[in-house]
Amino acid sequence: MDAESNDSPYAGTLRAALADLLVEQGAIHDERVAAAFRLVPRHLFVPLVPLEIAYTDDVVLMKRDETGVAISSVSQPTVVALMLEQADIRPGHRVLEIGSGGYNAALLAELVGPTGEVTTIDIDEDVTTRARESLDAAGYPDVRVLRTDGEFGGPESAPYDRIIVTVTAWDIAPAWVEQLAPGGRIVVPLRFRAQTRSIAFDLLEAGSRWRSLESRSMIICGFVNMQGAGAAYERWVPLHGELVSLSFDEDQESEPVPPEWVLDQPKASAWSGVLMNREEPLSDLDLWLASTLPGYCVLSAEPRALKKHVVAPVPRWGASAMASSHSLGYLTSRPAPDTDYVELGAHAHGPAAEDFAQLLVDQIRSWNEHLRGGKGPTLRVDPASPPPDRLPPGFHLRKKHNYLTLTWPPA
Ligand SMILES: C[S@@+](CC[C@H](N)C(=O)[O-])C[C@H]1O[C@@H](n2cnc3c(N)ncnc32)[C@H](O)[C@@H]1O
Structure with a gap:
């Protein structure tokens, strides 16, 4: 299909207005991210909604499970932009996206350019089929789309410079850390203590099996819950x-x-x-x-x-x-x-x-006196197996595969 014939000047105007809004509101600082938003035709990834809705700063729900719970969506542009900024994608990067919709994968393809590679995986075949069709229609045939459980990453194309998870995870899967290249970064909406933050984690120790991660930024967000081997559910x-x-x-x-x-x-x-x-x-x-x-x-x-x-x-x-x-x-x-x-x-x-x-x-x-206005907390992830000799001081949480340590630098 010819990608250009699927676009229109009106869609281009709405798209430019959305990109301007995201810049104005501070979701986008990086001009390269803004340029990607101006280029990728979001309406082709949400074909069942009117153009005006496709270019509204809102999530588009794509699928619910049999009980009515949302299980797939094309994410809200603000959240997509904030996570792309957290990821700091560079030309030539190899990127894995976990949770496909096609739209974010197309933005990633723009950011990595012709020398980079994007692989997007989803557990749901309906989603991967739709993502493949939309990416082809929008002119991104080189993005690799695979149906698989993201808990195990995408070993076929590893290692990755960046892994972006676009579904709420309860822990950091060991495969993600193993498939990360030295100097790599994982951006993931992580839930702990019933709260979700999109967190950019950098790899601390490359080259050994003992690989820890440390957060560089945290943003409040909400996503659908991960299914499959990494699924964990809140207790209501x-x-x-x-x-x-x-x-x-x-x-x-x-x-x-x-x-x-x-x-x-x-x-x-x-x-x-x-x-x-x-x-x-x-x-x-x-x-x-x-x-x-x-x-x-x-x-x-x-x-x-x-x-x-x-x-x-x-x-x-x-x-x-x-x-x-x-x-x-x-x-x-x-x-x-x-x-x-x-x-x-x-x-x-x-x-x-x-x-x-x-x-x-x-x-x-106490927060107001000692911490308010500071850098905010840092989260460190240390593998639980083999058991660590000692953990850094802070508030500790035991997850399935890791210990999380939250520390608070004073303001
Ligand atoms: C919010 S949507 C992804 C949005 C998408 N990145 C976009 O471009 O807008 C979350 C997706 O994660 C998928 N998902 C849930 N659990 C998964 C798992 N274990 N592995 C891979 N994908 C999963 C869901 O099927 C859903 O399509």
């Missing part, structure tokens, strides 16, 4: 007739949970005096709370729960919370009088409500 605990839910990670299986009616118990609140701009992201504070509070989980609420005043408003990604077998506390905010700011605080319910609210507020203050 419904409260108040399912209007509210708590999510814990798989490694928190044994953490106690409060009774279903805990939010009906009288509320205790505490306020921190810490003010924030409404637009300021809470993602670093959430990670601080995740690494310091016992019983950490994330509270999400249906709009009806807010209308019925079951809980106070919670952010889009959910609110940091702490739970025990009898009580629950969660992060909240209230308008600060005579300013455009909000004050952070906590609400809690149950017999330990006062202690929980105070503990949350103490940690908000």
Whole structure:
């Protein structure tokens, strides 16, 4: 098929406007990434939606499973752009993408140029078939598309300078590290403590079997969950007739949970005096709370729960919370009088409500005093087998294949 005949001046105008928006909003800083967005015809990768939707900064859902859960999508352009910037793709790089849709693979092909190579793999044959057709239609026949479980990487074309994972992973698969070339980088939406961050990891020790990774940047994001051998699922605990839910990670299986009616118990609140701009992201504070509070989980609420005043408003990604077998506390905010700011605080319910609210507020203050405005945390990944002699100091999490260590350089 002739790629140019599939494009149109109108599509080109919408595409340029989307690229401009991403630059304006700060998702794109690298002119090469902007140029790729101006070139790749996204509408050919989402053929069932109108042109205007194809060039809106939004995810396009492509497939749900039999229970209605989203399992495949063409990702939101902002997230795609942020991850490409994190990956720092150079001409001539060999790149593996895990989770295909075709669009990101085409952008990668533009960035690596004629001397580079792009392989994209997906576990779902419907997805790889569609990606192959769209890449051909858009003029990217050299991108290799394979149907396989990304947990095992893509040994056929390894080693890679960059591996970009576009599905939420719960751990770093050993194959990814093994297939990374010296000086390589993995960008992956990693879930830990019920939160997901797109993290750029660099390889620390090349050439030996003992290969550790260290984060270079972290961005809050959301993706569909990985299927196959690397699948891991969040533990959801419904409260108040399912209007509210708590999510814990798989490694928190044994953490106690409060009774279903805990939010009906009288509320205790505490306020921190810490003010924030409404637009300021809470993602670093959430990670601080995740690494310091016992019983950490994330509270999400249906709009009806807010209308019925079951809980106070919670952010889009959910609110940091702490739970025990009898009580629950969660992060909240209230308008600060005579300013455009909000004050952070906590609400809690149950017999330990006062202690929980105070503990949350103490940690908000501690973050504000020592860490706010700093570089943010660093995450290190060390293989769990053979067991390491010692881990770097910090907050440790044991995953299936690795230990994660979160450290906080002072602000
Ligand atoms: C968000 S979509 C990928 C979006 C895509 N990169 C784009 O260009 O917009 C996530 C994909 O990951 C795939 N996936 C899930 N588990 C996988 C696994 N274990 N290995 C490979 N692909 C997987 C899903 O089938 C889905 O198509």
